[in-house]
Amino acid sequence: MAATQPLVQLRGIRKRFGSHEVLHGVDLDVHAGEVLCLIGASGSGKSTLLRCINHLERPNAGRVLVGGELIGYAERDGRLHELPERRIRAQRAGIGMVFQHFNLFPHMTVLENVIEAPMRVRGYSRSTAVATALDLLGRVGMAAKVDAYPRHLSGGQQQRAAIARGLAMRPQLMLFDEPTSALDPELVGEVLDVMRDLAAQGMTMIVVTHEMGFAREVASQVAFMTDGRIVEQGTPGAVLGNPTHERTRSFLSKVL
């Protein structure tokens, strides 16, 4: 295992908004099939780091590699050339993303939400896209709601539909940005169940979350971030059960 190249490699990622630097050089490796949970207080840079991976945010320094491919740039003669939009789109298409506020398209039904990108980006025929979508929606327990509009669904149902939308692109990596933070407490479980199934099927996942129970149970690695740095990383048992860093300890004492 150790010999294989990590699927995701972050090297020295720095990001600043104006003069305020929110990421101070982050390194991270995630191997295929692993589930990495990013934990930490609000404003520690977790979401920004996640958004750098599919180039929704452009890092001010550092490299993002997914599947060995540099994201957002082509490196030639010691310079970074910005990739044309078409190439960045192709890179993003292989990385699914799930947002805190679902961001389903409200003017489309659940099914239309799921088939939109496979048809427009992958060029699948409608029947192929629909068949895949119905299969995925069945797997996330949304078979009965395929023709509903997002507005008529609960938060948990919307988030499960959003996960199916991401999976419909057959991604090699799924990013979750606080997927249960906007949900009513009784709906958190159904979304975590879907993510647990996904992990069991071997999907590579990076999950920004405050759900310590999920991290402990599902994660292969947990990374704790504070002030734009990963200060502690390891197995859930090590990081959550026996934290060595003082900041990790104080954070965990507040959330557990």
Next chain:
Amino acid sequence: MTATSVRPVRDDGDVVVPRRRPWRWVGSVAAALVVGSVAVSFLTNPNYRWDVVAGYLFDPRILDGLFTTLRLTVVSMLIAAALGLLLAVMRLSDSRLIRGAAGVYVWLFRGTPVLVQLILWYNLAILVPTVGFGIPFGGPTLWSADTNALITPWTAAILGLALNEAAYLGEIIRSGIISVDRGQSEAANALGLGRVDTFRRIVLPQALRVIVPPASNEAIGLLKYSSVVSVIALPDLLYSGQLIYARTYETIPVLIVVCIWYLVIVSLLTALESRLERRLGAGFRSTVGDEGPRNGRWARWLRPNR
């Protein structure tokens, strides 16, 4: 008949005595008096000359004018929509120069009366005797024409109305675009959709919900203020009527005919708008009690059964 059958009874059998509302009665009587006296005047005042109104309602000159007004409105509105979309996208650009150019356009065309703009366009030949295009700054001319031949009352009217309307529509479209949550284009980008698909498939359909009500207002406004083209002698609905009563002195009956036609067209446009809003409202209605799109009080008031 018992008393309970007349008064409202709640489910538990308690009788509810309604509150007295004396001012509602006063208001109703006043409204009835006003409506009644107007109706009586309509029916009994011989100066309305309803027989003359009926005679001119389908007069070929009036109908020609009506079609000119309709063509003028539709063509101007289509050009203005395309130009307005361009202006909206320019104003949202990252380039300060592009934003500025669109801003100056809106400032100029919104800041001067459309009547003045019309007269200026009609007299364009005085300012630029020939128009053409070619390589600028002294290069060869590829095509040119005499301005006087190009600027007819019709082209001047279209230019004046469309360029003016574009400034207003541009602002309406821009406000519609920025009303769509940023998360929508982020989700589309994360899925790998390109800029054009993201705009056309995701942002625009949602923006249209916000754009359609004020844009319909603009269309109705344009239909009516297109009557200013009478100053450059284009025979639209109003000017055709004016041409008739200038000879026959049947001023009031002919103007009533003109008003009837404006009212008919505005009613049709309003019905069209309601249908359009209903279609764009897909996904935005609550399941209980289909109230249609919830975009502003006046849109709800226009809706047929409330």
